[in-house]
Amino acid sequence: xxxxxxxxxxxxxxxxxxxxxxxxxxxxxxxxxxxxxxxxxxxxxxxxxxxxxxxxxxxxxxxxxxxxxxxxxxxxxxxxxxxxxxxxxxxxxxxxxxxxxxxxxxxxxxxxxxxxxxxxxxxxxxxxxxxxxxxxxxxxxxxxxxxxxxxxxxxxxxxxxxxxxxxxxxxxxxxxxxxxxxxxxxxxxxxxx
Amino acid sequence: xxxxxxxxxxxxxxxxxxxxxxxxxxxxxxxxxxxxxxxxxxxxxxxxxxxxxxxxxxxxxxxxxxxxxxxxxxxxxxxxxxxxxxxxxxxxxxxxxxxxxxxxxxxxxxxxxxxxxxxxxxxxxxxxxxxxxxxxxxxxxxxxxxxxxxxxxxxxxxxxxxxxxxxxxxxxxxxxxxxxxxxxxxxxxxxxx
Numbered sequence: 001x002x003x004x005x006x007x008x009x010x011x012x013x014x015x016x017x018x019x020x021x022x023x024x025x026x027x028x029x030x031x032x033x034x035x036x037x038x039x040x041x042x043x044x045x046x047x048x049x050x051x052x053x054x055x056x057x058x059x060x061x062x063x064x065x066x067x068x069x070x071x072x073x074x075x076x077x078x079x080x081x082x083x084x085x086x087x088x089x090x091x092x093x094x095x096x097x098x099x100x101x102x103x104x105x106x107x108x109x110x111x112x113x114x115x116x117x118x119x120x121x122x123x124x125x126x127x128x129x130x131x132x133x134x135x136x137x138x139x140x141x142x143x144x145x146x147x148x149x150x151x152x153x154x155x156x157x158x159x160x161x162x163x164x165x166x167x168x169x170x171x172x173x174x175x176x177x178x179x180x181x182x183x184x185x186x187x188x189x190x191x192x193x
Numbered sequence: 194x195x196x197x198x199x200x201x202x203x204x205x206x207x208x209x210x211x212x213x214x215x216x217x218x219x220x221x222x223x224x225x226x227x228x229x230x231x232x233x234x235x236x237x238x239x240x241x242x243x244x245x246x247x248x249x250x251x252x253x254x255x256x257x258x259x260x261x262x263x264x265x266x267x268x269x270x271x272x273x274x275x276x277x278x279x280x281x282x283x284x285x286x287x288x289x290x291x292x293x294x295x296x297x298x299x300x301x302x303x304x305x306x307x308x309x310x311x312x313x314x315x316x317x318x319x320x321x322x323x324x325x326x327x328x329x330x331x332x333x334x335x336x337x338x339x340x341x342x343x344x345x346x347x348x349x350x351x352x353x354x355x356x357x358x359x360x361x362x363x364x365x366x367x368x369x370x371x372x373x374x375x376x377x378x379x380x381x382x383x384x385x386x
Binding site: 095128182185 | 295
């Protein structure tokens, strides 16, 4: 059986979006190794942005993340924020992708996140020993890149215009949901008090 | 209909263990308000320790946590580590209980944890604005109590002998599982290398 997507070409936007929606465990069947080897950092980041878009379409917070095996280029974990979808008080893009990956050696992987990590996720990234983190948006958030570098992680900034616009729109339209996602419901109540 | 457990007495060990196993959402039906109002901090901590025991019996890491509403004394969230049970790379007692509670205002609650929190959980506790954290074991781990106090959280130490013995036994018997739970699989591989 041939894989659904075989060879990489420059115009793969629909495929990248499809990958965001596919079960991680099935990707090795659906996506051929030739296709995977053509994927660039910008492509992985775009998949994270399409995961964020999926969450946005579900009424959630538009933040996604993808974890890639440094050797094979295969996606071994991915996910998006589920504050709304799972009534989940801290499941961000990074925590979601790490949970999806399960108990693997993260020191052999790179995490692509559509938005600069919060304090909790930044702490989790160095406590699980990631070798590299790529950040797709330091315009709407930022600051923990310095902490990650201090802990020995290679951090690259690779901004994705689609992701930045998507997050800015969300924040403008749902400021309370955005605040709750960063600092919890108590912060939302305090600003109203 | 009367609650299953109505009035509090000093000898409730079997009931505290049962509470650890009951679904949180059903507790208001099963446990009468009179019973709840008799519960002491040591009782809540013992429930966290019985959650840790449940995890241990499942082959997992023996760490549990309970979240209590400061006004009513009701348990609004509880859980235990699921590294093994869910193949979950970071679900500790605290993250498990917070997920169980869902999107509530944690500034009106106290979290009881059977073991001193790791860096990730400590960060999550202050980012979600808990008013108080009670720690049941600073013998086997510790250090983040200072960080929590610095962030304005009231921290009380209330050591539970059963919990301390249980964790020490686990660490002696399964040192690799213990290390993975704190620092990830890469730390386990590095020590073997």
